[in-house]
Amino acid sequence: MRKIKIKKDVWPLIESVIIIGTETEDQRPNFLTCSWHSRVNQKPPQWGITIDHRRYSLDCIKRNMTFSINYPGPELVKETDYCGIYSGKNIDKGSLFTIFHGTLSGAPMIEECMLNIELEVKRIIELESDSLIIGEIVNAYSDERYIIDDRINSEHAESFFLSYPDFNYYTIHRHIGKAWQIGRKVK
């Protein structure tokens, strides 16, 4: 098979979509949609998220040194896209969801999401256009209906993905919306 050189600015072909929770300077919850993230360390459990230097949420995370990770299901695709289009600098994204808190301050979590994780920032690596933030998991939560033996059962708790380069949202089985479009209006 002949290989052809393509544009080098490629992304992973599928990325799982999460919502990062932070708190603003005036103690408002704010949420940012994130697809550049991964579990990065086994013991202690840590997670890496990559946040663009221009994001309002980045200032909030650096100030609080905490954040939350929330896994939305397909029923939250519009709200998730909305949180990825509009900045908390200008609008209140906190009112989209029912909020709860764990033990950390500055890390509001979304009740409607199937998996919630609160994290403490351990390291920030400054890259050219983004900050790679490594957070350590302090607590994780899920809904009673998804839990088997203290762990979330991913067969019943369905998350969703962003596909590249067409920027669509899919669950494992179906297309559920166009990214940066379906959430332009949530109500």
Ligand SMILES: Cc1cc2nc3c(=O)[nH]c(=O)nc-3n(C[C@H](O)[C@H](O)[C@H](O)COP(=O)(O)O)c2cc1C
């Ligand atoms: C599907 C999707 C994935 C995104 N992934 C990231 C990401 O990994 N890192 C990032 O900095 N911005 C990402 N964004 C963009 C931010 O979510 C967006 O700029 C958001 O409005 C920033 O909110 P804030 O200004 O309130 O922090 C993504 C947006 C969408 C729609």
